[in-house]
Amino acid sequence: MSNIKTSKGKITFNKTEYVLQNFTNDSGESVSYALVSDSQVHIGTDKGIILFDLSCTINKETFTDINLFTAALY
Amino acid sequence: MANKKISQLTAKGTALAATDLVEISESDGAGGYVTKSVTGANIKSGLQATLVSATNIKTINSNTILGSGDLVIAGGMKVPAVSNTVGTTITGATNAISDSFLLPANTFSSNCVFELQWMPSRIAGTGTAVQGLVYINSTNSLTGATLFATGVNMLLTGISTVRCVRWVSIRSNIGSLAVTSGQQSSDFTSILPTENLPFNNTSDIYFLFVMNNVGGATLQSRNVGYKLVGYNL
Numbered sequence: 001m002s003n004i005k006t007s008k009g010k011i012t013f014n015k016t017e018y019v020l021q022n023f024t025n026d027s028g029e030s031v032s033y034a035l036v037s038d039s040q041v042h043i044g045t046d047k048g049i050i051l052f053d054l055s056c057t058i059n060k061e062t063f064t065d066i067n068l069f070t071a072a073l074y
Numbered sequence: 075m076a077n078k079k080i081s082q083l084t085a086k087g088t089a090l091a092a093t094d095l096v097e098i099s100e101s102d103g104a105g106g107y108v109t110k111s112v113t114g115a116n117i118k119s120g121l122q123a124t125l126v127s128a129t130n131i132k133t134i135n136s137n138t139i140l141g142s143g144d145l146v147i148a149g150g151m152k153v154p155a156v157s158n159t160v161g162t163t164i165t166g167a168t169n170a171i172s173d174s175f176l177l178p179a180n181t182f183s184s185n186c187v188f189e190l191q192w193m194p195s196r197i198a199g200t201g202t203a204v205q206g207l208v209y210i211n212s213t214n215s216l217t218g219a220t221l222f223a224t225g226v227n228m229l230l231t232g233i234s235t236v237r238c239v240r241w242v243s244i245r246s247n248i249g250s251l252a253v254t255s256g257q258q259s260s261d262f263t264s265i266l267p268t269e270n271l272p273f274n275n276t277s278d279i280y281f282l283f284v285m286n287n288v289g290g291a292t293l294q295s296r297n298v299g300y301k302l303v304g305y306n307l
Contacts, residue, residue: 002217002218013218014212014218023255024253024255024256024266025255026224026255026256026257034255036169036286036288037167037168037169037286037288038167040169040216042221042255046270047220047270047272048220048221048254048268048270048271048272049220049221049254049255050218050219050220050221051209051216051217051218051219051220051221052217052218053216053217055217056217056218
C-alpha cells in the first residue's frame with residue numbers, strides 16, 4: 001500500500017514531490033481535482049494530472065470514501 | 075633447404091605476390107597427404123578485397139562506416155510499440171486498465187517528438203459515455219499514474235470505435251500536448267495545451283490504456299490497438 005504524504009499545498013508520493021495546482025476540466029473550468037469513480041480521483045499538480053485511488057493511504061491513514069480521501073489531500 | 079626449419083629460411087619481407095609459390099599438403103581423402111604448390115593468386119582468390127569507403131563499401135549519408143566506434147543515427151523514425159491486441163474487456167462503472175505497453179528506458183532522448191494512436195471501443199451496455207484514456211507511469215499500475223490523454227466520449231449505444239491521436243513534443247524531458255483532461259479524439263484543431271507533462275525516458279515508462287465506463291453499470295469496453303511512432307531530435 002503506497003502512502004501519500006501531505007505538506008502545505010504539496011504532496012509526496014513514491015519519492016516524488018508534487019505541488020498541488022488547478023487544471024482545466026473538460027467543461028473549461030479551473031478545478032483542483034476531479035472525481036473519476038467511486039474510488040479514484042484526478043489531482044492537479046505541477047507534474048500533470050495524477051490519478052490516486054483508495055489503495056493509497058494519506059499520512060498512513062486509510063480511507064474508504066473518495067470524497068474524504070480527496071479532502072484529506074488539501 | 076633440406077634439414078632447415080621454417081624459421082631459418084630467408085624472410086620474403088614483402089606482401090604475397092600472385093606468382094609466389096607456397097607449399098601445401100593436400101588431403102588425399104584417405105588419411106594421407108600429397109605435397110603440392112599453390113600460387114599467391116590461388117590464395118587470394120575469393121577473399122574480400124580490402125575495404126575502401128565509397129569504393130567497395132557504401133557510405134551512409136556520405137559518412138564512412140569504416141573504423142571502430144559507434145555510428146549514431148540521428149533523426150531516424152522509431153516505432154517502439156504497435157499492436158492489434160484486443161485488450162481486456164472492462165465491465166461496469168469503473169475506470170480500469172484494458173491494455174498497456176512498456177516504453178523501455180532510453181528508447182527516446184530527452185528531446186523528441188512522437189505520436190500516439192490508440193483505438194478504444196465501446197462494445198455493449200447502456201448508459202452515457204465511455205472514454206478511452208491513456209496514462210503513463212513508472213509501473214504497470216494506475217495508482218499514481220499521470221493522465222496523458224482523454225479520448226472522446228463514445229455515446230452510441232452498442233458497438234462504436236474511435237481512433238484517437240496525440241502528437242507530443244518533448245523538450246528536456248517535459249512534454250507539450252493537447253490538454254490531457256480534455257475529451258477529444260485528436261489534436262488536429264486548436265486546443266488548450268498541457269505544457270508540464272513529465273516524460274523522462276531515462277527510465278522505463280508504461281503506457282496504460284484505460285477504459286472509463288463510469289456512465290453506466292452495464293457498459294463494456296476495451297482498447298483494440300495502438301501505435302507509437304517517434305523521432306529523436
